Amino acid sequence: MTLKIYNTLTRKKEPFETIEPGHVRMYVCGPTVYDKAHVGHAMSSVIFDVIRRYLEYKGYKVSHVMNYTDVEDKIIARARELGEEPLELAERYMREYDQHLRDLNVLPATVYPRASHEIDQIIEMIQGLVERGLAYAVGGDVYYRVARFKGYGKLSGRRPEDMRAGARLQVDERKEDPADFALWKAAKPGEPAWDSPWGPGRPGWHIECSAMNLRYLGDQIDIHGGGNDLIFPHHENEIAQTEGLTGKPFARYWVHNGMLQLAGEKMSKSLGNLITIEQFLQEHEPDVFRMLVLNSHYRGPLTFSDDVVMQAERALERLRSALRPASPSPQAPPKAAEALAAKARETRLGFEAAMDDDFNTPGALSHLFDLVRAINQARDAGVDQETLGAAQEVLRELAGVLGLRLDRPQAGSREAAPYIDLLIEVRERLREAKHWELADLIRDRLTELDVVLEDGKAGTTWRMR
RNA sequence: GGCGACGUAGCCAAGUGGUAAGGCAAGGGUCUGCAAAACCCUCAUUCGCGGGUUCGAAUCCCGCCGUCGCCUCCA
Structure with missing residues (x-):
């Protein structure tokens, strides 16, 4: 079976082929660390963790990069509010997020770069874009010249003309074109700043991801991921920056997860309708959250509610019910053992077929639940522990591919x-x-x-x- | 206004041309001193609504209604 992945760029499911055989280069946009992270961020991290685990299950070596944005307007604003140094504040939330990832059983990425550590690479990249006529400096700022990049809009399906027409764009007089975006921002007093050929300043938001990709994964990568709210402008701009500079197609597959909703709206910091990861983990074990995420397809929206959390809790319990030991009986039908082994093989095939189809985790789970029933039936029928254990091992392994820990010791x-x-x-x-x-x-x-x-x-x- | 998703049982949710997975909840039964768990049975003749294409549609096409996302910082 070949893996198929839905590609935002082509709006189709495509067979997955890596640039380098057996090796996947995957970059996922991480959070901007200016406040406590909420369960929406956690969902994204869990989804890409499942993707990464499945790729590894398929035998790929995965180079997984997740960045932290630690230089940004919101961080500066928040730091000012709290009377803290922006980079210290970012560092604090970054550590917190890192702990959340461990709690949530998210495998560590290969590298966790952050904008503030990549300034040299960023400046070098901006210079390259200026030399190619794709960027221009104005009074200490540097802007990307959108009109000069022919592919602009190919990811989001937007045309620059549409954006110029949009009344919501604030027209900055210094830009040549309202659609142009900042690569470098001149420092205002009191802001974190680095020296550059255009004077002291800091990078714009989009350039850091292009720069980190180039540095840690090279000029062409296999998978670029993130929330679907990043498609425009963030990822569109990344393409313009990277491809503008290298002249090569940047990411082969653009993978975007749907948004977590709360009470009918996207969960977001600006709307204030959020549940922090910390709050969730105080009341529930991490695997409940993972179960919740796995129960719906990663591209669709997921509505968060007490009801849904409870259902995930019970479903996880059911999965675990299969791990209880055998109660062997001499009356066990001779065919029971054979039937269970066949079911285990069938489950693996079904699981793989579902996951191969654009990471269909709800479908994969349904096969796991079928195996749970078969194991429980076999136990009731009285099969021996060796037979039962073999099927349980398959269940444990496949659940593990989804990152679920079925026999984690209970705290306390x-x-x-x-x-x-x-x-x-x-x-x-x-x-x-x-x-x-x-x-x-x-x-x-x-x-x-x-x-x-x-x-x-x-x-x-x-x-x- | 532009671009894009989505609408499947009481709830969550797969399924994209061949006759509706799975989980939760609910009801009945087996087991049990009673429970719990497990197991067995029941639970959408039907997939937002209206047309059309087809031997055949939840799946394709058109229209309508509704929900959401992006277009500004956002996983």
């Missing part, structure tokens, strides 16, 4: 375990003596403490809820 349970075991033992005696009231009291009180007791044939087991 280790310390409590001996005491819970003691209570179960006492309750066992009570049950033998048919003291149901007391036995049930122990079970109910433990349930209130989120410790769920389950009486099975092989004795009582417990789990954290």
